[in-house]
Amino acid sequence: MTAIEAIRSGDLDGLKALLAVDAAAVDERDENGVPAAMLALYLRQRACADALIEAGAAVDFPLACALGLAEEVVRFLDACPELLAERTADGWTPLHLAAFFGQPAVAGLLISRGADVLARSTNKMENLPIHAAAAARQAAIVELLLDAGTPANATQHGGYTALHSAAQNGDQATLNLLLLRGGDMNLAADDGKTPAQLLPAA
Template structure:
């Protein structure tokens, strides 16, 4: 097994000792790439390993603006935006805006700061996902962040890959609070995925009884 493979496996396993030993022996591993092209820091973020991400930063991992957004690090993101405000409209290597990454990972205050700086609320990620920040926040069950984006003018009916809308994601996740929020903001209750599944279908697939009751009562 290569050291690079061992590092990504240790990150996934949240093995602090192994990650530390590998990086201390080979600091160049901090810029290694996973099979899908992610840096160790982004790999930890996408694997929902915030402690591992913090450890990698502590061990000296370089932090790009997009990695800062994915890790919720205002400390690293603020000076980058101060130096280059155009980053608000740029895309990460995997096709997301800074706001899209904050929405996906659920960083409410960082997303608020980006909006205050002028980030566009409805720019979708690059194909094939083509998901808006609201769609990402809904998929991640980040209800308060969805409310923030809706207040900023986000389209409640924006579609993404597969035809999912934020309301359909809420139904799939069993998030009644978000379903009600989106409905109150003019989300289409009759929306369907590309394969013809409705919010009720998705709620039934997940056995989300409260949503089933709410949707059948309409």
């Protein structure tokens, strides 16, 4: 079993056993080049990510942003401000990661350092950080991104807006915020669906 396989199956004990006999396993990457610790976060396997880090997996800038390690983020940016614009192997900016993983302090820090709130992911989602925040029910970060100039009706691949995600998730806090900022519940995506149509049945 590889570290990637253990993470995908949620086998924390198996991962720890592997790391105990194969120190190099901490550096495994998946088929898209995503490091094992980041993959664990994507799959909501935080204990697996922690085990990898404890075993020596490097905490690089994207991972520090995803984990909300503000002091580390500052250290990285002080040494290399260009990191703000770098993308992960699977196409995300640091701000996307902070937004999706619910790290408002880091998101605010990145924005204050000049992160582009309108930077699109270079993957099939072609989305903005606000879409990542809305998908993860992160109303506080959605507000940060709106304040920083993201249009409430900005679209991602397929014509979906943050309101589409908020409506589908039944996330009333994000819905209310986007509506106050000009979000359109009747704006149809490419498939014809509007946010209003995605609201959970009462």
